[in-house]
Amino acid sequence: MKIADKTSDASNPFQSADAVQIDNISRRTFIKQFALSGFVLAVGMPLLRADETAAPKANPKFGADAMPHGWVDNPLVFVAIAADGTVTIVCHRSEMGQGIRTSLPMVVADELEADWARVRIVQAPGDEARYGNQDTDGSRSTRHFFMPMRRVGAAAKQMLEAAAAAHWRVPVSEVKAVQHQVLHTPSGKAIGYGELAKAAAKLPVPTGDALRLKKPEEFRYIGKGKQGLYDGRDIVSGHAMYGIDTQIKGLLYAVVARPPVLGGKVASYDASAALKLPGVIKVVELPSTPLPAAFNPLGGIAVIAKNTWAAIQGRNALKIEWDHGQHASYDSVVYKAEMETAARQPGKVVRQQGDVDAALQGAAKRLEAEYYLPHLAQAPMEPPASTARIVKGQCEVWACTQAPQLARELVAKWLKLPEDKITIHVTLLGGGFGRKSMPDYVVESALLSQAMQGKPVKLTWTREDDLHHSYFHTVSLERLEAGLDAQGKPIAWLHRTVAPSISATFGPDSKQQMPVELGMGVINVPFVIDNLRIENPQAAAHTRIGWFRSVSNIPHAFAVQCFVAEMAAAAGRDHRDFLLDLIGPARSIDPNNLGDTWNHGESPAIYPVDTGRLRRVIETVTREAGWGRSLAKGRGLGLAAHYSFLTYVAVVVEVAVDETGKLSIPRVDIAVDCGPQVNPERIRSQLEGACIMGVSLATQGEISFKNGAVQQDNFHAYQITRIDDAPREIKVHLLPAAQFDSPLGGVGEPAVPPIAPALCNAIFAATGQRIRQLPIKEQLLKD
Amino acid sequence: MITLNINGKRRKVDLPSDTPLLWVLRDQLGMTGTKFGCGMAVCGACMVHIDGEPTRACVTPISTLATKKIVTIEAMAQDETGKKVQESWLAQGVPQCGYCQSGQVMSATALLKNQPKPSDADIDKAMSGNLCRCGTYPRIRAAIKQAAGIGEVQA
Numbered sequence A: 001m002k003i004a005d006k007t008s009d010a011s012n013p014f015q016s017a018d019a020v021q022i023d024n025i026s027r028r029t030f031i032k033q034f035a036l037s038g039f040v041l042a043v044g045m046p047l048l049r050a051d052e053t054a055a056p057k058a059n060p061k062f063g064a065d066a067m068p069h070g071w072v073d074n075p076l077v078f079v080a081i082a083a084d085g086t087v088t089i090v091c092h093r094s095e096m097g098q099g100i101r102t103s104l105p106m107v108v109a110d111e112l113e114a115d116w117a118r119v120r121i122v123q124a125p126g127d128e129a130r131y132g133n134q135d136t137d138g139s140r141s142t143r144h145f146f147m148p149m150r151r152v153g154a155a156a157k158q159m160l161e162a163a164a165a166a167h168w169r170v171p172v173s174e175v176k177a178v179q180h181q182v183l184h185t186p187s188g189k190a191i192g193y194g195e196l197a198k199a200a201a202k203l204p205v206p207t208g209d210a211l212r213l214k215k216p217e218e219f220r221y222i223g224k225g226k227q228g229l230y231d232g233r234d235i236v237s238g239h240a241m242y243g244i245d246t247q248i249k250g251l252l253y254a255v256v257a258r259p260p261v262l263g264g265k266v267a268s269y270d271a272s273a274a275l276k277l278p279g280v281i282k283v284v285e286l287p288s289t290p291l292p293a294a295f296n297p298l299g300g301i302a303v304i305a306k307n308t309w310a311a312i313q314g315r316n317a318l319k320i321e322w323d324h325g326q327h328a329s330y331d332s333v334v335y336k337a338e339m340e341t342a343a344r345q346p347g348k349v350v351r352q353q354g355d356v357d358a359a360l361q362g363a364a365k366r367l368e369a370e371y372y373l374p375h376l377a378q379a380p381m382e383p384p385a386s387t388a389r390i391v392k393g394q395c396e397v398w399a400c401t402q403a404p405q406l407a408r409e410l411v412a413k414w415l416k417l418p419e420d421k422i423t424i425h426v427t428l429l430g431g432g433f434g435r436k437s438m439p440d441y442v443v444e445s446a447l448l449s450q451a452m453q454g455k456p457v458k459l460t461w462t463r464e465d466d467l468h469h470s471y472f473h474t475v476s477l478e479r480l481e482a483g484l485d486a487q488g489k490p491i492a493w494l495h496r497t498v499a500p501s502i503s504a505t506f507g508p509d510s511k512q513q514m515p516v517e518l519g520m521g522v523i524n525v526p527f528v529i530d531n532l533r534i535e536n537p538q539a540a541a542h543t544r545i546g547w548f549r550s551v552s553n554i555p556h557a558f559a560v561q562c563f564v565a566e567m568a569a570a571a572g573r574d575h576r577d578f579l580l581d582l583i584g585p586a587r588s589i590d591p592n593n594l595g596d597t598w599n600h601g602e603s604p605a606i607y608p609v610d611t612g613r614l615r616r617v618i619e620t621v622t623r624e625a626g627w628g629r630s631l632a633k634g635r636g637l638g639l640a641a642h643y644s645f646l647t648y649v650a651v652v653v654e655v656a657v658d659e660t661g662k663l664s665i666p667r668v669d670i671a672v673d674c675g676p677q678v679n680p681e682r683i684r685s686q687l688e689g690a691c692i693m694g695v696s697l698a699t700q701g702e703i704s705f706k707n708g709a710v711q712q713d714n715f716h717a718y719q720i721t722r723i724d725d726a727p728r729e730i731k732v733h734l735l736p737a738a739q740f741d742s743p744l745g746g747v748g749e750p751a752v753p754p755i756a757p758a759l760c761n762a763i764f765a766a767t768g769q770r771i772r773q774l775p776i777k778e779q780l781l782k783d
Numbered sequence B: 001m002i003t004l005n006i007n008g009k010r011r012k013v014d015l016p017s018d019t020p021l022l023w024v025l026r027d028q029l030g031m032t033g034t035k036f037g038c039g040m041a042v043c044g045a046c047m048v049h050i051d052g053e054p055t056r057a058c059v060t061p062i063s064t065l066a067t068k069k070i071v072t073i074e075a076m077a078q079d080e081t082g083k084k085v086q087e088s089w090l091a092q093g094v095p096q097c098g099y100c101q102s103g104q105v106m107s108a109t110a111l112l113k114n115q116p117k118p119s120d121a122d123i124d125k126a127m128s129g130n131l132c133r134c135g136t137y138p139r140i141r142a143a144i145k146q147a148a149g150i151g152e153v154q155a
């Protein structure tokens, strides 16, 4: 029997569907806000108060409470127990390599006292009214669902215990659930979960004070990381199913030729040659969406065929004339110069204390530097892919998506069907990194099925499509100026941050960064400097800007942490000591006092900025890496530290640069304080992966535009770090949380930002050469 | 009509002879373990063994395969070396998203069949054609060493 069938949404007290603040980085919040009231980040309002443009709230919500559809902790929704004792646990967050399909069900199983070997995991379709928020992004899954999933497991266990006590007619205090059975200690009797499930499902769900969670010392799985990846065996044997792998009887295959320039349209096209090719079935035009594009498809010409190869051949044979539209002159070289000009003039002040200009005037030493980071593409190894079919007014989709509920809402809108006629099945994701939070490709597949009278159509994005039409990481120019006094103490800090904003993808381009972007390590630097000013000059967007793993933290950390190293050198001091002094003594800071009104959507009371924790990761990583040790010629150590996603990270990179200028990375040490560690083994793998992604973007990553179009076609031009160039050794140092009930930090993203600056600082230590423009590419090579 | 020998079975394929093996496997035969990542021989996601040689299926037209033995990831559990690689992959917790891992396992298995005790340089050479966007390289290296019975596996 399935107790999961018995859910009653009416009795579920946990659905809080009201709108959230614009400041929450939820992708959905954007479209909701824009749909309701247009672009609400009013230009001209003081930016620090932009959050207040959302409806005023008597009790502001934070964390999971503030996300669309909040959270659900009803065991009848998440757990089913079969008569044979098999425990089925629903995972409602998307698996994209972070291990969430293992970690969250493991939390349920632990509290439930389920034997992991008898647990099965099923993936929830997009349905947030039932499961709570499903936007798998922002390093939030474990942070927001650790406690709800504990309650799910604990409540289910208590229901089983109550059923056993009733069965034996003994007081419930005499029974205890242990590893898939309930024991009655006085009599020595035992009964399995499978036998109890039916009766247990009829009992009231314990909540509130009636709920008894385990003490941390009673955890079997949580914090141990011994479970192994649930999907591991399927993965290594080729049986894991990703979005691109969907197989349905009668499946058709499609690729789309999209406008090369954002906002472009098909002027005319000739499909006659394509239609003559073997396997090509049909060519259809998809409507283009007026800008801002938001999550809507870009339009173009689709080729539908008997297999993917025939569809690609058909697309190659299309003759299309494009009307390129307003962004046809976007050119990365020109744009960089524009950003430099903007950065060299005053911009909107977003935080200020003291008198920076006077302090700079009076400084014994002044420094300035500009740091450039180009656009990046997430380039998950599995490109976007989605399959749809429409049968009798019901649309079913199989997709690798980070945002299944959002995909559902959009498909409903485009097909003009009610939302409950749309089912989004979530497959495994072959990487996401933010790209698959944006479900334009899911909508495309639904439109293609519609064009084929509802037949199942699988849409595949080729790698060229992925690199040409992603929602790119922003491009940025960060300009910093600082003044030191005669003792080398920093007395002035001026940071101008110039970068087109993600908000431009969703509304009229404000040309300013939003609080969520500024709160990613530019406005909220916890430095002890009397005179400090942060400015945000304008920058217009000419492509779809979107989320890339760790988002604006990447350029901000790159600039800030490289510049601090430059300041230390100018002051003649050790970088580590200088950085610790700049951070100052251990203290707890209200992020509002740093101008950060966003704070990752979390409560400033629960999640203050804790400089003690930041100091500790720096002290740990420098100790473990042997900071200050003597190195051979051409070798160097570089340090960087960054706080993001409520997690504290410090990194020491060791580089070796040979006589020809060839760079290698023998070792990276990473110290991380992310609060309590639910699955330390997967935390380590996420940190290793973040490190390599950081190295990859620092050494190779660049998407550039010419005549409005992306210049990189495939992995030969958009290089990803390979095994021979990856760090040879990555040592992860996890700092244990003081207590298991202290607040959790994010894990998936926060190790990316400090890698590039630590690497560049190490290169300086090894060679004396400052890298201020990424990617490094050939900059070190001697001719 | 071309007859292919895939994992020891004869499969009839009625597609143009320039069709790459990758799409025959995935779309025609439903063998989706072999992945698409680039379509131009630069990522390794589509790695298969052809007469024992690691080969990229995305650029291998079926016209060249009539007399060859094709082995895919789906057969690795029945291969002595392949099985060992899979087990060490799981023991080291290599996969993250897992999408590249079919190709990684195929390349690693081919390596170990050729060189049962590979050096780091051998591993670099054999594995540098396989991209992993999740960054599982340190564990791939450790898992290959474990499968090869070479020490210094990281704790």
Ligand code: FES
Residues within 6 Å of the ligand: B035, B036, B037, B038, B039, B040, B041, B042, B043, B044, B045, B046, B047, B056, B057, B058, B059
């Ligand atoms: S898909 Fe064949 S090498 Fe990339």
Ligand code: FES
Residues within 6 Å of the ligand: A097, A381, A430, A431, B095, B096, B097, B098, B099, B100, B101, B131, B132, B133, B134, B135, B136
């Ligand atoms: S595990 Fe995700 S690409 Fe390699």
